Amino acid sequence: MRSEDAGPAQSVNQDSIAARVLDLKDLRVHFETYKGTVRALDGVTLDIRTGEILGLVGETGCGKTVTALSLLRLLNTPPARILSGQALFDGKDLLSLPPREMNAVRGNRIAIVFQEAMSSLNPVMTVGDQVAESILLHQRESVCDAVEARLVEGPALSLWGVSRRRIFGWAAKRYRVQPRSLLFRVLERVPILRRWDTPLREEALRRTKEVFEKVRLPEPEAALKKFPHEMSGGMQQRVAIGMALSCNPDLLILDEPTTALDVTIEAQILQLIKGLQADFGMSVLLITHDLGIVAQTCDRVAVMYAGNVVEVANVFDLFRRPLHPYTVALLQAIVAPENLDDLQAIEGSVPDLIRPPTGCRFHPRCPHAMDVCRAVKPPTTEPFPGRTVACYLFPEDENH
Amino acid sequence: MRIIEHVLISATSLTKTFAGRERLIGKPEDPVHAFDSINLDILPGETLGLVGESGCGKTTLGKSLINLLPPTNGDVFYNIPPDALHEARRLRADGSDGGRLAEIENRYSLIHQKSRSMRRLRKELQIVLQDPFSALNPRMLVRDILAEPMKTHAVPREEWLNRTLALLNRVGLHEDHLWRFPHEFSGGQRQRICIARAIALDPRFIVLDEPTSALDVSVQAQILNLLRRLRREQRTTFLFISHHLRVVRFMADRIAVMYLGKVVQIGKTEHLQDSPSRHPYTEALLGSVPEPDPFHREPPQLLPGELPSARHPPSGCRFRTRCPIAQAMCAETEPPLVEHEPGHFVACHFR
Numbered sequence: 001m002r003s004e005d006a007g008p009a010q011s012v013n014q015d016s017i018a019a020r021v022l023d024l025k026d027l028r029v030h031f032e033t034y035k036g037t038v039r040a041l042d043g044v045t046l047d048i049r050t051g052e053i054l055g056l057v058g059e060t061g062c063g064k065t066v067t068a069l070s071l072l073r074l075l076n077t078p079p080a081r082i083l084s085g086q087a088l089f090d091g092k093d094l095l096s097l098p099p100r101e102m103n104a105v106r107g108n109r110i111a112i113v114f115q116e117a118m119s120s121l122n123p124v125m126t127v128g129d130q131v132a133e134s135i136l137l138h139q140r141e142s143v144c145d146a147v148e149a150r151l152v153e154g155p156a157l158s159l160w161g162v163s164r165r166r167i168f169g170w171a172a173k174r175y176r177v178q179p180r181s182l183l184f185r186v187l188e189r190v191p192i193l194r195r196w197d198t199p200l201r202e203e204a205l206r207r208t209k210e211v212f213e214k215v216r217l218p219e220p221e222a223a224l225k226k227f228p229h230e231m232s233g234g235m236q237q238r239v240a241i242g243m244a245l246s247c248n249p250d251l252l253i254l255d256e257p258t259t260a261l262d263v264t265i266e267a268q269i270l271q272l273i274k275g276l277q278a279d280f281g282m283s284v285l286l287i288t289h290d291l292g293i294v295a296q297t298c299d300r301v302a303v304m305y306a307g308n309v310v311e312v313a314n315v316f317d318l319f320r321r322p323l324h325p326y327t328v329a330l331l332q333a334i335v336a337p338e339n340l341d342d343l344q345a346i347e348g349s350v351p352d353l354i355r356p357p358t359g360c361r362f363h364p365r366c367p368h369a370m371d372v373c374r375a376v377k378p379p380t381t382e383p384f385p386g387r388t389v390a391c392y393l394f395p396e397d398e399n400h
Numbered sequence: 401m402r403i404i405e406h407v408l409i410s411a412t413s414l415t416k417t418f419a420g421r422e423r424l425i426g427k428p429e430d431p432v433h434a435f436d437s438i439n440l441d442i443l444p445g446e447t448l449g450l451v452g453e454s455g456c457g458k459t460t461l462g463k464s465l466i467n468l469l470p471p472t473n474g475d476v477f478y479n480i481p482p483d484a485l486h487e488a489r490r491l492r493a494d495g496s497d498g499g500r501l502a503e504i505e506n507r508y509s510l511i512h513q514k515s516r517s518m519r520r521l522r523k524e525l526q527i528v529l530q531d532p533f534s535a536l537n538p539r540m541l542v543r544d545i546l547a548e549p550m551k552t553h554a555v556p557r558e559e560w561l562n563r564t565l566a567l568l569n570r571v572g573l574h575e576d577h578l579w580r581f582p583h584e585f586s587g588g589q590r591q592r593i594c595i596a597r598a599i600a601l602d603p604r605f606i607v608l609d610e611p612t613s614a615l616d617v618s619v620q621a622q623i624l625n626l627l628r629r630l631r632r633e634q635r636t637t638f639l640f641i642s643h644h645l646r647v648v649r650f651m652a653d654r655i656a657v658m659y660l661g662k663v664v665q666i667g668k669t670e671h672l673q674d675s676p677s678r679h680p681y682t683e684a685l686l687g688s689v690p691e692p693d694p695f696h697r698e699p700p701q702l703l704p705g706e707l708p709s710a711r712h713p714p715s716g717c718r719f720r721t722r723c724p725i726a727q728a729m730c731a732e733t734e735p736p737l738v739e740h741e742p743g744h745f746v747a748c749h750f751r
Binding site (some may be wrong): 060094218232235262263269289291292293297316330331335344345347349 | 451519536586587589617618620621622624628643645647650666682685687688689690691692693694695699700701702703705706707
């Protein structure tokens with residue numbers, strides 16, 4: 001199902017995306033508001049490689065979350081408007097995919113965990129049912145297969161006629177092929193027949209329990225029947241991560257997964273994420289504003305400022321020798337308790353994106369600003385192999 | 401050792417319990433123990449850091465120390481000579497409620513002040529709240545916000561404008577900011593306004609309740625620098641509450657670590673990291689802060705489980721349910737705060 005329906009998306013040179021899960025090019029997103037047009041993303045270019053943890057760092061309002069949401073096409077349009085851009089995933093451009101195909105990608109192959117688990121979980125459903133629902137929706141075929149295989153083995157006839165097992169098995173088989181057929185739409189509406197999918201739900205709940213064991217929820221069996229408000233923030237975040245992982249996504253987006261949690265719980269969740277990434281081998285896009293988390297967790301880092309990716313580098317290179325003046329300032333602003341002097345704060349504040357500065361958006365706060373910075377936006381260059389930076393201080397290296 | 405003339409703020413077996421809700425049928429809910437028999441001395445000119453996870457009672461303690469929340473039990477003394485403090489503590493411990501204790505309480509205790517004299521003291525005790533978005537009245541101009549403390553404490557009207565201008569200058573804002581409303585400012589600027597309001601009457605003691613946790617990294621650095629400058633210039637005493645251990649270590653002279661309503665360790669900042677006698681909770685806190693250095697990747701020290709409910713705190717040592725070195729006796733007896741080195745107290749049976 002996955003690779004067949006290539007749909008109308010354009011074909012791409014396979015070599016260039018061989019090691020990449022996702023290739024985001026020149027993404028421009030604006031928001032129309034009463035105050036004016038917010039130029040939220042100004043040409044974001046980013047690639048996520050297979051099996052890596054990419055950190056996306058930046059301050060509040062720099063466009064980290066908007067980048068993630070526009071990838072999954074979760075932004076409301078209007079007010080949002082995607083002006084340009086391409087997000088190549090598996091040879092297809094996510095931004096121009098028809099809605100039905102996008103639904104097959106969203107949650108199934110690219111999953112997201114939001115900052116506040118409490119508000120991303122449904123308060124009137126037990127967490128078990130919620131995760132089971134998403135499994136049933138995205139993994140319908142394999143769930144139906146499993147149910148059918150289990151039920152068909154039973155006797156064909158019972159005392160009362162055709163065996164119930166057979167009927168349920170047959171329904172699962174039909175549902176696998178045509179979930180939206182007239183039959184199931186009718187069954188859905190007739191109260192006593194609504195229970196036709198009980199075996200499917202049981203199978204999905206069984207898988208949910210396995211997922212809960214993977215995210216190390218204590219007492220997974222009991223957790224299935226709990227409502228979100230009965231769990232602590234850390235437990236809720238585990239459920240949200242479990243839900244995202246339930247369909248074995250190729251790319252997992254974590255949008256500030258630990259910001260609402262305490263340090264000791266944060267350490268637990270980060271450890272869990274690292275462990276799961278190693279087990280499942282998926283790629284992770286970790287959005288955060290905490291450079292400590294980046295240093296401890298990520299393989300590569302992309303630094304964002306006011307709607308631009310200003311620097312992308314390996315985590316070791318970035319901390320050893322940051323290139324872009326904003327990255328330098330950000331690293332200097334980290335509180336070091338051993339430091340008795342005052343901190344080197346970045347003067348000024350984040351610009352208003354309705355009227356962003358001309359040229360390089362960082363120039364009003366930049367200690368190295370030149371005339372050219374005020375006039376023209378700096379192109380992204382690759383001064384060292386594998387490192388990109390958008391700053392005039394680092395012209396392209398001619399040697400490679 | 402330096403001879404201390406006065407202890408600025410002193411909590412003596414301070415306890416706060418919030419009563420549970422009444423139910424229509426049956427018993428009311430169990431009370432929540434926000435904090436329990438806290439003893440804490442803050443000396444003039446020092447910054448005491450208060451760290452702990454959310455829900456451990458640090459904000460409630462901060463508010464009780466300046467009598468914004470009346471405690472259930474115990475006392476807060478303000479500007480008390482050490483010998484009077486020792487006497488008061490001894491008298492309390494003996495249970496003798498003689499005239500001497502009442503005399504000390506009437507003179508030094510914030511809790512026993514009459515409302516009129518408490519109001520006079522209020523101008524020496526200020527607080528900066530966590531969320532600068534909800535701490536400012538959206539319908540008041542910055543000018544009015546800053547002039548309000550002066551109005552309350554009878555500063556002559558002619559001085560208001562000059563003093564507000566000086567205040568704005570001190571926190572790094574401009575004159576034209578006077579005529580704006582809070583919603584026109586960014587988070588960092590609002591926090592500057594909150595700080596300006598708190599220092600408007602030159603207080604002696606300011607409770608800073610997570611002043612930077614709502615702010616971004618670069619703005620956080622600006623605010624921390626501002627607070628350190630104020631401390632240098634004014635010798636103001638701070639109680640710096642935060643869950644962020646790095647920030648507290650940067651700001652504080654001494655640090656108190658709280659867990660579920662109890663101070664489990666208190667001592668000089670440098671001892672927190674280096675001292676061999678540390679509370680296991682402090683160790684776990686230090687071990688779970690992610691270091692911003694990819695060259696030192698260490699698996700964090702994980703604490704199992706989560707903070708227990710403050711309605712039903714565990715018996716004995718409250719940390720024992722998550723403690724890696726807990727033993728049978730921890731469930732029975734509560735460890736007292738024991739002085740391991742001068743000025744360094746730890747509440748653990750095994751440290």
